Amino acid sequence: MSEHLSIPTPAGSFDAIAAGPADGRPVLLLHGFPEAAISWEYQVAVLGDRGYRAVAPDQRGYSPDVRPERVAEYGMTSLVGDVLAIADELSWSRFDLVGHDWGAAVAWWTASEHGDRLRTLTAVSVPHPGALSYALRTDEEQQMRSQYMRDWRDPSTEKRMLANNAEALRRMFEWKVPPSRVDEYVQRLSEPGALTAALNWYRASRPAASIEKVDVPTLYVWSTEDVALGSVAAFETENWVTGAYTFQMLEDVTHWVPEEVPETLTAMILEHLAAH
Template sequence: MEIKAGGFTFDVHVAGPEDGVPVLLLHGFPQDHREFDLILPRLHEAGLRTYALDQRGYSPGARPADVADYAITMAADDAVAVLDALGIEKAHVIGHDWGAQVSWVLAAAHPERLHTLTAVSVPHPRGLAVALRNQPSQRARFAYMKIFQSPVAERILLARDGAVLRRLMRPIGPRAAMYARAMAEPGRLTGALNWYRALSGRHLAGVGSITVPTTYVWSDGDPVVGRPAALSTATWVSADYRFVALRGIGHWVPEEAPKALAEVALARIGV
């Protein structure tokens, strides 16, 4: 469905029992709501109603032109506005990659809107900041961001029918081509890359301790986030907290290990 919220129109993909407890799903780059397709059947079987949001830059009706309009705090505000428009007072939240980053900001700023949080791959931003400051290996893992922030990123990523994007997502097999094709839509890749271009420590410095029950899922084959950054998240959650480390899995957890992720999320949700 199309949801008008915060001056934009967002695509929200709704499924599951109509009377089910709501779960808001927040995707990462370079994916969209479809990255959760493989875990949805299990969530629906458990009686949950799912709302998978195509975030700003990805929904055609939510592509502002200015880089400054892609600040992470604005994406968190989008999530609140969408919940308001849907008439949902409180939801369980599952976020992956950038969606995890949004979910940390959302949980810190609006804990009253979350039952629980399941953050996947990307740790609490304050813990990540410490790892980036103290761990050269973590800084090296983030070197790709300079390319994504550059003015030639679109040309690099879309060249040869999205070859770089497809190679980046090789672990998820044929699904990678699906996302690469979607990024060829006019304006979509620029909107998605503007999240990187707008990234600022100023927006993340105020993200405080998380006070809602939280599970953080990390995978030991993730080329983006190292173990020290992952372990640092425990410092920033003051509620019930679980750290789940998946073995032999890369960055694309919802599609590389959907069964495991679904069960971890359900355990956090409590159904």
């Protein structure tokens, strides 16, 4: 069984789920949009059972106590800062970092800028930002796939996503996530200001400077039926990792990897951790 934590940081207290012995090898798991820490519930429980200390926080905007109103406060510097602040509060000098969707983007930036803090990196779905940038420049299909990121900056997005019992928000999950879990995501994002905070991740300006290559031992997991992220960026990612690199491709799996194939993904994570 996972436990619930409140992790105080200078930005506010992050809600989190956790499992495993306090002195276990530390693993931090970062969720994406429009989810929460509970998307990692299965992985946290299994990692805990295996003796790791697994912690998954509700990230900035998703934790009610860390929900700034200014869009600028959802920039990558703040998001990476949250990762380090959480690790510092947990007294983790080095840790393994796992991320899915936006959590993977934050994990890539953390590995690029603070690789000395990480034992390993596991990125799920989202490729290295440099590889995605390459695909957006060269691949018309990826340009089309990524159009939603521009669309969601529109101020009408919240109303559109929550209309008709959040039909648009629910449809995003492609019926691959358990309905009870989707209900919980919808309930959380229907709280005043919550969906705006989550969408501010898309509205904040992103670093113009080119991200560096990553030298941390890296596992990248990509699924062939991901509607948002195509193969060009996925295959380009190996060119952005100078450390040990493992690429796993999941056939006939959609974007929602942690919840759609939890056993498969967890086995891959455990193998990666054991190898490094």
